[in-house]
Amino acid sequence: MGNERILWGAGTSRTIRPHWALHELGLDFELRPILPRTGQTKTAEFTALSARQKIPLLQDNGLILTESAAIITYLSDAYGQPHNRLVPTDPRQRAQCLEWCFFVISELDATSLYVMRRHGDLRHIYGEAPQANAAAAEYFQQQMRTVERALEADPHYILGDRFTAADILLSTCVTWAVRYGVSVSDRVLAYNERAKDRPAYTHALATNAPPAAGIVIPPSGCSV
Ligand SMILES: N[C@@H](CCC(=O)N[C@@H](CS)C(=O)NCC(=O)O)C(=O)O
Incomplete structure (x- = not known):
């Protein structure tokens, strides 16, 4: 070892x-x-x-x-x-943080952005599927509504004032989506800028x- x-x-x-x-x-x-x-x-x-x-x-x-x-x-x-700490230790706060983490990985990354990747730039491997691409972009935007709602009260980060693992995952997906030309709201863009303003980023x-x-x-x- x-x-x-x-x-x-x-x-x-x-x-x-x-x-x-x-x-x-x-x-x-x-x-x-x-x-x-x-x-x-x-x-x-x-x-x-x-x-x-x-x-x-x-x-x-x-x-x-x-x-x-x-x-x-x-x-x-x-x-x-x-x-x-990036993931709270309190069981309830931890559960809420992990809920966001699993949501981002499964709904935004794997189900939306990666589908666009597969049938976009990697279509020579995974096949051309413009309909799947468009549906994935639409799905991303639909799923982002829960992000919008969470940011409505204008908290600094997705779970409030505290920066967490969920912000690392979400911010990297928002950046990825923006690079793909998927439009996101000004509120989400402002959130993403706050996250990326951190020295660690x-x-x-x-x-x-x-x-x-x-x-x-x-x-x-x-x-x-
Ligand atoms: N769900 C995984 C995805 C990891 C993944 O697919 N990584 C890609 C690069 S972003 C990779 O290693 N692909 C293998 C290769 O291209 O050689 C994670 O979040 O870590």
Whole structure:
């Protein structure tokens, strides 16, 4: 069991999530900035860590974890302090935070934006499906109504004054949607700017940047 913290992955809307969490929590880490669809997730070394062959992946003192939402939840649980915790410990507050996290990952990321990705830029692999694309964009906007409602009272973040893991996930999806030309309201844009104003986001942008000049990450910010 190695005494180490290594984050694998850079360059995408999913990889920036653990970068952001690590910076919020003030944690040091080694970075293996491998990129999607370059063959780097298919190497024997990486496949030995995860047969899913997906980034981000965290190695932390012998623990191997994939799934961006699981990684940021773990980091908060293991290392968060009262002043910077990203997932509350109180069971009710925790449940509400996780409700948002699961909602963002399943409804906004997987069901909407990733469908657009598959049948848009990746149509050569997954097939052209303009109707599915349009329906996914519409679904995203429909699902965002609950976000609108939560922000109506004009709280700073989605759960109020406290920045949480749900904001990392939601903000990365809003940024992704905007890059895809899906329109979101001024209220949501203002919320997203507040989230991205945080110093940890600026650090995350830097460490999540694709390492080699000349590598072009497509506008979605995710290539698979
Ligand atoms: N649900 C996963 C999605 C991870 C995912 O699909 N990652 C993509 C990049 S954004 C990937 O690693 N694709 C493999 C490849 O392109 O080689 C998460 O949130 O972590």
